[in-house]
Structures are given as C-alpha cells and as structure tokens.
Amino acid sequence: xxxxxxxxxxxxxxEGEDVSMNCTSSSIFNTWLWYKQDPGEGPVLxxxxxxxxxxxxNGRLTAQFGITRKDSFLNISASIPSDVxxxxxxxxxxxxxxxxxxxxxxxxxxxxP
Amino acid sequence: xxxxxxxxxxxxxxxxxxxxLRCHQTENHRYMYWYRQDPGHGLRLIHxxxxxxxxxxGEVSDGYxxxxxxxxxxxxTLESATSSQTSVYFCAISGGGYEQYFGPGTRLTxx
Numbered sequence: 098x099x100x101x102x103x104x105x106x107x108x109x110x111x112e113g114e115d116v117s118m119n120c121t122s123s124s125i126f127n128t129w130l131w132y133k134q135d136p137g138e139g140p141v142l143x144x145x146x147x148x149x150x151x152x153x154x155n156g157r158l159t160a161q162f163g164i165t166r167k168d169s170f171l172n173i174s175a176s177i178p179s180d181v182x183x184x185x186x187x188x189x190x191x192x193x194x195x196x197x198x199x200x201x202x203x204x205x206x207x208x209x210p
Numbered sequence: 211x212x213x214x215x216x217x218x219x220x221x222x223x224x225x226x227x228x229x230x231l232r233c234h235q236t237e238n239h240r241y242m243y244w245y246r247q248d249p250g251h252g253l254r255l256i257h258x259x260x261x262x263x264x265x266x267x268g269e270v271s272d273g274y275x276x277x278x279x280x281x282x283x284x285x286x287t288l289e290s291a292t293s294s295q296t297s298v299y300f301c302a303i304s305g306g307g308y309e310q311y312f313g314p315g316t317r318l319t320x321x
Binding site for chain 2: 100128130137138139140141142145185187189191196197198200201202203
C-alpha cells in the first residue's frame, strides 16, 4: 500500500535542542495529522492540519501543511526528556467516504538529559 | 481522551487456534479501524467499518475477519492464528473528521 516518506527515521538529541521532522507524499493531500506514540501505548493525536500553508501550534510543537500539499513538517522546540517516543505523520486525500489515512513509518526521537 | 478500550490487552495463543479481539467505544463514532503494528512496517490497516454491519478490507486483510453488530463494538477475528500474526493490534475510531483516536492496543503472541 501507499506510504508516506517520513524523515529522519531516528534522531538522538540533547535536552533543550530543537527538533525538525518532515513527511512527503507523491500525491496531493487535503489533511495532514501528526501523532506521538509512547512505548506500550497507542498513538496520540498531536496536531491536525486542513489547509495548505496552515501553521498550527500545540505548546512547544508546531506543524505546517506544505504549500504544495505534498508535504508537512513538525518542529519541537526546547526538547525535554518526555518528548521521547515515535512520531508519525498521516495524511488523506479525502477521497471516498471511508476516512482512511496513509501513514509514515515514524521518526524515533531520543533525548539525552 | 476518547473513550476507547481494547480487550484483552495481552494474549498468547497457539498456532491454529481462533482468536477474537474486541474494541469498545463510548463516543458513538461512526468509523472504526483495526491496525497492526510491526517493527519496520508502521501502522497497517487490516479492516475498517463505516457503520453498523458496514465493513471493508484494508491493505493486510488476509487471515482476518471483522464484525460490527453495534455502534460501540468492533470485533477482529483470526480464524486460525499463525505465527506471522504475532503483532500489536490497535483499534481506532473516527467521527465526522479525519482524526483517528487510538485504543491502548492488544499484544498478541502466536506460538
């Protein structure tokens, strides 16, 4: 099945550093979502984007819906140890009535205190 | 947090036995999904439902069946479990938008 190209695959940073990750698609999307998954738990929705160029923040997290509608970016400012986890992007072209999402393979983030 | 639970949370079963996983929601959401998560593969859609008794296949549906007789419950059945079905299974729900909300997962081991 189709997958999104999510990068980087993993990151190891120092506490206090900023983090950037991105997600690209070969086709146009109308919805971009960013999730975080802690070990042993289900993914949790962080930010939802519905408009090209949209920039949305959730605390220290900021996500952008790319102008081309084929990419999205997630930034984390001033990282802390609890930011550790796997971050997933997901998108939809909004075709059909099934609300199915296309998923990236995730970016694994490790933070050194 | 969305009201979504999964049962059991952990299960060990033998090859060839049937297994049923349950997803229960209290949000009255129309859409429900079953995913499996394996290292290197991310989240892969098994089956989904867009209403009571309305279901369709996802990208990795072989060996799995589902049923939804009530809005709140979505069952995933492995008719004859195989070792390749050892995985973590997540249920998700969605209302009117595209946001999906996930349950805590079921860790299934097939020996």
